[in-house]
Amino acid sequence: MKRKKSGLWLFAVVLSLVLAVGSAWAQETIKVGVVGPRTGSAAATGKAFEEGIKLGTDYVNAKGGVLGKKLEIVFEDTAGAPDKAASGFERLVTRDKVVMVLGESVSSSALAEIEVADRFKVPFIVVEAWADPITAKGYKYVFRAGPCNSGVVSETIAKWVVAEKFKRAFIVAETSDWGLGIAELSKSALTKAGVQFEAMTTERESKDHYTELNKIKAFDPDVVLAYIYGSGLHYFVAQAGEVKLTPKAIILDGAGPPSLWPDFWKNVGDYGNLECFVSSMHEKVELTKLATEYREAYQKAFGTPPTDYKSRSIFDSILIAADAINRAGSTDADKLVDALEKTSLLVTRGTVKFGTEKGGTEYHQWMPPMLVIQWQNKEQVVLYPPEAATGKLMR
Amino acid sequence: MTDRRFFVILFVAVGLLSLLPLGLGVYHLHVMIVSLFYVMMASSWNLLAGYTGQVSFAHAAFAGIGAYTSGILAAKFGLNPWIGVFIGTILAALIGLGMGILCLRMGGIYLSLTTLGFSEILRIVITNEYEITRGTMGLQVPGLVADYSKPAYFYIMLGGAMLTLIVLYKLIYSDIGLNFRAVQNDERAAASLGVDVVRMRVLAFTVSSALAGMAGGLYGHYLLLITPEIPSLDQQFLVLSMTVIGGMGSFLGPIIGAISLEIFSEYIRAYGEYHVLVFGLVALVVARFAPNGLMGLAEHRLRGRRKASRTVSAAAG
Numbered sequence: 054m055k056r057k058k059s060g061l062w063l064f065a066v067v068l069s070l071v072l073a074v075g076s077a078w079a080q081e082t083i084k085v086g087v088v089g090p091r092t093g094s095a096a097a098t099g100k101a102f103e104e105g106i107k108l109g110t111d112y113v114n115a116k117g118g119v120l121g122k123k124l125e126i127v128f129e130d131t132a133g134a135p136d137k138a139a140s141g142f143e144r145l146v147t148r149d150k151v152v153m154v155l156g157e158s159v160s161s162s163a164l165a166e167i168e169v170a171d172r173f174k175v176p177f178i179v180v181e182a183w184a185d186p187i188t189a190k191g192y193k194y195v196f197r198a199g200p201c202n203s204g205v206v207s208e209t210i211a212k213w214v215v216a217e218k219f220k221r222a223f224i225v226a227e228t229s230d231w232g233l234g235i236a237e238l239s240k241s242a243l244t245k246a247g248v249q250f251e252a253m254t255t256e257r258e259s260k261d262h263y264t265e266l267n268k269i270k271a272f273d274p275d276v277v278l279a280y281i282y283g284s285g286l287h288y289f290v291a292q293a294g295e296v297k298l299t300p301k302a303i304i305l306d307g308a309g310p311p312s313l314w315p316d317f318w319k320n321v322g323d324y325g326n327l328e329c330f331v332s333s334m335h336e337k338v339e340l341t342k343l344a345t346e347y348r349e350a351y352q353k354a355f356g357t358p359p360t361d362y363k364s365r366s367i368f369d370s371i372l373i374a375a376d377a378i379n380r381a382g383s384t385d386a387d388k389l390v391d392a393l394e395k396t397s398l399l400v401t402r403g404t405v406k407f408g409t410e411k412g413g414t415e416y417h418q419w420m421p422p423m424l425v426i427q428w429q430n431k432e433q434v435v436l437y438p439p440e441a442a443t444g445k446l447m448r
Numbered sequence: 449m450t451d452r453r454f455f456v457i458l459f460v461a462v463g464l465l466s467l468l469p470l471g472l473g474v475y476h477l478h479v480m481i482v483s484l485f486y487v488m489m490a491s492s493w494n495l496l497a498g499y500t501g502q503v504s505f506a507h508a509a510f511a512g513i514g515a516y517t518s519g520i521l522a523a524k525f526g527l528n529p530w531i532g533v534f535i536g537t538i539l540a541a542l543i544g545l546g547m548g549i550l551c552l553r554m555g556g557i558y559l560s561l562t563t564l565g566f567s568e569i570l571r572i573v574i575t576n577e578y579e580i581t582r583g584t585m586g587l588q589v590p591g592l593v594a595d596y597s598k599p600a601y602f603y604i605m606l607g608g609a610m611l612t613l614i615v616l617y618k619l620i621y622s623d624i625g626l627n628f629r630a631v632q633n634d635e636r637a638a639a640s641l642g643v644d645v646v647r648m649r650v651l652a653f654t655v656s657s658a659l660a661g662m663a664g665g666l667y668g669h670y671l672l673l674i675t676p677e678i679p680s681l682d683q684q685f686l687v688l689s690m691t692v693i694g695g696m697g698s699f700l701g702p703i704i705g706a707i708s709l710e711i712f713s714e715y716i717r718a719y720g721e722y723h724v725l726v727f728g729l730v731a732l733v734v735a736r737f738a739p740n741g742l743m744g745l746a747e748h749r750l751r752g753r754r755k756a757s758r759t760v761s762a763a764a765g
Contacts, residue, residue: 135585135673139673140671147475165588172596228578228583228584256575257584
């Protein structure tokens with residue numbers, strides 16, 4: 054009995070020591086939250102985020118961390134669903150007490166999250182959710198260090214369609230805030246450019262696109278602007294090949310990452326050849342020295358070169374957050390917003406500067422340069438912009 | 449249980465719970481608010497499955513009807529959310545009544561299949577009619593209180609749960625409740641004694657649907673965002689698990705099941721995808737070792753202790 058009692062005492066002492074050490078260690082870090090889909094049809098983005106988080110925290114902590122403490126990232130899975138995104142964001146703020154939140158790649162989720170950020174007054178840097186209203190709503194605590202729909206359409210997609218002299222285009226958009234938003238902007242841009250087009254919507258999770266593809270084939274387009282995110286795009290590309298819509302028509306994946314995910318070639322087979330996609334990353338188009346450093350660090354850590362550009366986007370946002378915390382000299386939300394508004398930081402995609410004029414998408418927005426790339430015999434060839442092109446469109 | 453005893457216990461419990469906002473932080477208060485939503489859902493589903501033996505898979509769908517009715521009326525037509533919740537409750541009751549009249553003569557597996565089909569149809573309609581419902585993008589709705597406040601929502605949900613439990617208690621411990629149990633135990637025997645079996649079933653279905661509609665409406669305005677997740681089958685199975693694990697057919701079981709499983713699911717959320725697996729394992733273990741749920745287990749223990757103490761006192765005497 055005595056032995057049992059002393060065993061219990063020992064256990065209690067060890068447990069309290071572990072807890073004490075744990076809480077002491079916890080005080081030595083500053084927590085920043087990351088939201089993104091780690092499960093669901095866009096789970097590959099979550100994996101890309103995890104890779105970028107590892108490299109980003111290593112980079113920041115190797116340079117002294119934030120406010121003399123180590124930076125700690127807490128990742129909350131949103132499963133690509135707005136309700137889970139909003140509750141996950143709230144959990145980061147109320148349970149984990151993070152000082153700032155970064156991430157997201159699904160616009161509908163981000164639109165739910167910005168409401169929570171606004172309610173709890175927590176700075177939120179959106180990384181890869183493109184819907185215009187995210188910044189156009191003019192929320193003080195919401196920033197975006199990544200592409201927005203209007204920027205991608207006006208600066209890249211519409212100009213590329215004109216440059217390639219496409220005469221007929223078909224727009225297929227998933228029924229999401231990103232898909233419907235970018236489709237509307239594309240319609241306006243194509244009308245302005247005098248390109249004939251037709252458009253339709255599709256269900257994001259749909260695995261069967263044959264009905265839509267037959268209608269598209271009947272229109273006989275030169276290019277199909279496919280605004281479908283997740284593994285749904287793989288079904289679309291493979292079935293477009295089966296109904297022989299491609300290679301006569303060129304498909305542009307208007308998001309990018311699904312064409313770069315590891316299972317892309319397994320799912321689409323040879324039908325993936327000549328497919329085009331939007332991206333902000335190509336090893337021959339590295340705008341800064343940090344981009345090269347990032348590629349080398351990625352290769353060293355994971356044994357392969359980086360593919361999904363969203364790993365680099367979250368890496369950049371971690372650097373932006375750390376820089377703002379250090380310049381603010383505090384974790385106070387309003388001081389962080391002030392510091393973010395004054396950001397002028399060189400990251401892998403260029404120099405970050407957020408717009409400060411209210412009343413449009415440009416408010417708290419920094420738009421990185423985007424590329425149009427084509428798969429040519431499983432090699433990535435940059436087509437647009439012309440100054441970055443590494444080859445010509447193959448049909 | 450006498451009326452007096454029930455109300456004393458209820459008001460003492462509500463009084464104690466009312467003190468929680470003084471001691472709990474924002475996060476823990478959120479967990480309690482969600483728990484209260486599940487108390488409403490599991491208790492009202494228990495009226496169907498536990499007291500009249502009708503296994504419906506449309507309970508979450510009725511919560512969705514309440515949430516979307518109230519949400520659309522508030523977001524698109526600017527109607528006061530409280531009036532919206534009331535209309536949502538009435539609409540859920542009417543659809544429940546209509547569905548009850550149509551399919552409750554069938555009973556058994558046919559009722560389960562019909563409600564399963566209804567649930568899925570509703571999900572597809574909500575997802576596809578995105579111009580009205582915003583589908584999977586989620587419908588942002590105004591709150592029930594002007595300034596967002598967790599304690600205010602806690603008291604609102606506590607009030608909703610209290611109302612649900614009073615309605616259920618009054619129904620279960622009345623002549624109608626006696627008829628419910630008679631229908632559950634042996635519907636032929638009940639019918640031979642003059643109990644209108646179908647009418648009893650329709651009544652239970654309508655009341656249960658209305659309570660789910662009210663719970664959904666309140667919950668939607670708490671989340672400020674309504675998505676097809678509310679009327680999903682995932683949500684339905686969660687409510688089912690809570691009732692079964694807590695103890696189906698007992699008044700207290702679903703309450704204990706809802707609160708304990710919601711708290712438990714918050715703890716195991718860190719395991720990501722595995723948290724569903726852990727949840728399933730717990731349900732399996734409970735089903736194997738405590739088929740009457742946690743309440744059944746507690747009653748068994750209590751009975752065992754009483755028996756033991758009687759034996760001891762008899763031996764001493």
